[in-house]
Amino acid sequence: MDKEQEAQWLEAQRISIGEDLVSAAQRQLEFLAAVDRRRWLYDSPGLERAIYRYKACWLPLLSKYIENGDLREPLVVPIDCEWIWHCHRLNPVQYKKDCERVYGKILDSRNVESSIRANSIQTSEEMWAQLYPEEPFELDGGTISSQKIVDINARAVGNITYDLVSAAKRQCSFYYQVSKPFMQDHIFLTEALARYKGFLHLIKTNRDKSLNRFCVPAYDVDIMWHSHQLCPVTYCNDLMPFLGKVLEHDDTDSDRSKGKKLDTGFSETTKQFEDTFGLRYWRAGVMYRGAVPTPVTTVPVAFCGSDKGGISTKHHLDFLSLPSNRVVEVFLEIVDVRNAQVNESEILYVSFTKKQPDMFFGESGTLSVLSRTGEKNVAGFECEPCGDLILTLMAKSNSNLERVLGTTSISLDELTDPNSKLSIERWFQLKSSNWIFNSTTTCLRVAASCSVPLKAPRVFDIIRSEKTYLQSIFLALSGMDANVNYWTSFVDGYGDEAVQVQLRDLFQRDNLHSTRQVICATGVPGRTTVLAEGIDNKWSFSGSCNFSGTAEIKTSQDGTYMCELKSDQMIKLYWGKRLEFEQKCCKGHSEYGVFVTAVEFSNDHPYGRAIALLDMKSKLIKVTEEWFVLPWITLSSIFMDIFEKDNNTPQSLEKGAVEGSITKQALANTVVGAETVPVKTSGGGCGGGCGGGCGGGCGNILVASESVPVKTSGGGCGGGCGGGCGGGCGNVIMASDSVPVKTSGGGCGGGCGGGCGNVLMASDAVQVKTSGGGCGGGCGGGCGNVIMASDSVPVKTTGGGCGGGCGGGCGNVLIASDSVPGKISGSGCGSGCGGGGNGLMAGNSGKVKTSSGGDSGSCSGCGAGCGGGCGNHVGEESNV
Structure with a gap:
């Protein structure tokens, strides 16, 4: 940073905050983890019950406690009430208005302890019981729907009009963004506090200049901002003299789409922060992590006893030698370049790699130079916290000729040293093969940051x-x-x-x-x-x-x-x-x-934690x-x-084709369509019932090219397809231009252990259709038809029970060339106890037809028995 930027940073660090926000942040993160283990607080009916108790019980109790100032023991707040209190305080302006209107003062958090940290809750329980004898102090999330809501303090409940349901739902995802273990590290949080003060300085600068800017915090800054708001009296006392008002906290906007308010605000905040202080706003470990992962269960798994049970966490076999490894997240950015001798037609970029072998760092990457492009380009990656990053400045001409202008290195040992505050930004001199130190030596301004090193996964x-x-x-x-x-x-x-x-x-x-x-x-x-x-x-x-x-x-x-x-x-x-x-x-x-x-469920992780x-x-x-x-x-x-x-x-x-130790797994459909192609699944549930039943197999795969209608319908091609006890796979349908492909009717591959369905392949202008019930159906039904036809050949299967019957065998195999009609109809093709199906092949101009019930032939018993094989495969290629 230059002198002006350094002066701005020093001014920001003089902002007075009357609370130890580093300790407050650690308490906040611990509390959020406890709430995340009680996700019944995120939705009904637990959320509504918690809100009622917060309004009717906790706030009146807290008001009485504050009035009785001679109590020496801290007041303990039940965790459900604390969650709603937490969300209410994160709108500091509204919280101040509500408290002053109902209780005549701001109800502060000083001398209040969370139930997850309190050594004893006896005194608080006694105070609670005196005021609310019919309301339990702690809620049991497992029985909450059957618990009676006692009508208490109706006036107090009605006077708090802030939409606490929406406020709580907005905060549900925050913990995931800040749940990385290094977030609680003292060094990390100390730097976060300094950046929070810089954030407040930007807001004051904008206010002094009457600039209407929407400042958006990075997540380390947001942790500190939340921690400050959770101390409501201190927050007001700190910011009223500084800004002339209580700083609002707008968390209502969650749309991160390009060009939207949140995206634009973050980009503007990034630029203002970096221009004002000469420091990078983007930093390793503080950026948006993406949407919250899909839960594997919505019902917590309850445990009792020790967390690890009979599993040893300390001992390994002597022969299993596992060296200790650590890993860090690194952000790398090339800010500027000077004295680079390049032609006007050449562009500059920097390639980076790792000098030493690394367990986690993969291939080398490239970065543009911010001062040259005006576009922020940051590389984020994981690596071991040791060794050197090698940076090479390259010049590339319009004809793609490249030349090396020089190299330099960044020591990861220096970057991860606590004294470095987990970030560096400075000019690095480049070395080249003809390098001689002088005033025109080419230099790169490089910014790098890292997270706190953590134990690496194996x-x-x-x-x-x-x-x-x-x-x-x-x-x-x-x-x-x-x-x-x-x-x-x-x-x-x-x-x-x-x-x-x-x-x-x-x-x-x-x-x-x-x-x-x-x-x-x-x-x-x-x-x-x-x-x-x-x-x-x-x-x-x-x-x-x-x-x-x-x-x-x-x-x-x-x-x-x-x-x-x-x-x-x-x-x-x-x-x-x-x-x-x-x-x-x-x-x-x-x-x-x-x-x-592999997902572990335990007392600490009742909703699961991925561990392998x-x-x-x-x-x-x-x-x-x-x-x-x-x-x-x-x-x-x-x-x-x-x-x-x-x-x-x-x-x-x-498809579940595994040994007896593992049974079948039902899978959903994959549907892919090209331009102007209608692809539709309907009826009894393509993919809904697809693979349905006990151990049902795979669903439909539909692939179509331009102008090709592909449709599955009826009682469940993929609904009953592969349905039943151990039913097989669903349809696979592929079609080219102008070819209608349709499957309809019920139970393709259905029934108890239904076997394989049809395999149909046709070329341009060829109608391919399967209809009727029970293709591969019946108890242990066998394989369905395999039908191949070339140009202008109608291929159709109708009727029931193709491959059907108790232990029915294989269905028909039909292969026909140009101008050959191929048709199967009637019931029980390949039907009967262990009966085989037909195998038919014809050359040009030869008729191929099967009808009525079950010729014996080609491959008896194909897919027969419970747990039959695959479903239909309907395919078509152009010009076959």
Whole structure:
């Protein structure tokens, strides 16, 4: 910063605040975490009940307490009342008006303690009981709907007219934005306080110049602003002399869309802050994190006893050597450049990379120069808090020729040092191959900030040992499991192996079940230890694995896989990236069948906390909790074994094509349409009922190009499609230009264990239609039809029970060339107990037709039995 900017910053730091806002902020964050564990306070009926108690009970009690000034013990506020009080105080102007109108004074928070921090609440409970004998001091969220609301202080309730329901709902998402662990760090909050004073200085400057600017705080500034408002008397006393009024806090606008009030205000605040103080307003760890992740449950999981139960958090096997790693979030910005020798046709940019190997830092990046472009360009990334960032200034011509003007480096050790206050901004001299120090040396002004270093999650690549060609032949001929005797290594980002594990089949029992073990190498040649042992879906984890007791992997009522421990802990496994791992790059991005998230439920996290992720496509795992490293390696080995047996296709997991230890998972539809293409799903629920029933399979996938109507309708193509107990997959429909594709009728793939549906492929101007009920239907129904036709060929399936019947076999296979009509109709194609379907192929100008009931033929019993196979696949390519 120059002298004028330094003077402005010093003036801002002289603003007097009569409260320790760093301590107040730490208390606020602790309180918000406690409220987030009681989410019944966010919605009805808990929210309305809390508001009533706040107006009728807490404010009158607080007023009496303040009047009786000789009480030495702090007054304790019930947490539900404190939540509403919190939201009311965050509109300081309205809170002041309400208090003065009803009670004649501002009801302050001084000498009031939160129930989550109080050592004793006995005195406060006694005072409460004297005034409200029929109203409990603390609410039980689990029974709140049945509790009677006592009519107390009706006048006091009516006099508070501020919309506290809306105020509370606006504040529900704030905790997520400020919940990172480093937010409570003293150094971080001390810097936040200095930036808050700078924020107040900007507001005063605008007021003095009569500028109508909407100043928007970054989240570290907002923490301090909220903490200040939560001390209402101090807030008024501090800001009335400074601004001549009580500063309003407008939290009613949440639209962050480009060009809207919030977006424009934040951009203007950023520019004013940086121009005034010469310091960066954008900073690591303080920016908007995106929308609150989708919860995995709206019902809290209740626990009793210790938080970790029988799970050891301190001990690991001696052979599992895990070096201590930390990680920081870094923001990097190139502010200015001077003495750069460039042509008018050249543009400047800076590339950056990490000099040393890093567990978290990926590929190098590039940044433009703010002073040259006028557009803010900031790189945000995670890395280890050590080593150097290498910056290279580049000049690029119109012909894409590039040349290096010089390099410099930033020490991450210096950036993360507490004395640096977690940020640096200064001029860096560049070095080049012909570098000689002089007055015209090229320099870069670089701004960098970082969060407080935290313990890093564990990240491992999953590497499977390869088998030779001769070994594969031997295993195939002997009928042995091709995975036996092959080890899986878990390797960290440096290429160091943490552990090797292996999944073994021990022996057969009744020719139906086998005992399986997950073992790991101990580092001593020839010595192994058992991590888990299981039969079917039940696994017993040994003490070596840090799990206590047994766990079961099964399908729960909410359609997730669940690993339930017999302790005070529960781990549930969900398809996709969930909670903290939720993908926010784009809406509607499907990750089911590729990712599995482990979510921990405990007293501290009754709504769940994501603690581990398995990426089966990239073959890596991430674990945020040290105690869960070995259990997650064990569970990941089980999942990856299933994954690899299904030919390395994530979709096979989506279809539930896994071993008996894991049952089917219902999935929604994927619908993709190109320009001017109507794509519609209707009827009994394409994707609603799709894959419906007990263990139903996948839903429809509809893909259409220009001008192609694609429609599913009726009693549930995808509604009943794959429906029923263990029903198969839904339709897959693909069409090209001008081709109508339609599926209708009920129960495609339906029934108890319904089998595969139709596979239809047609080219331009070809009508493809499936209708009628029960394609692949019936108890254990088999496969549906496979129909392929070329130009100008009508293909139609009608009637019921294609592949139907008790244990019905495969449906028809029809392949026809140009000008060949292909048709199947009637009931029971491939029907009957274990009956097979037809297999028909015709060349040019040959008629292909099946009707009436069930010729025996091509592939009997395809998909038969409970848990039948896939649903319809209707496809069409242009000019086939």
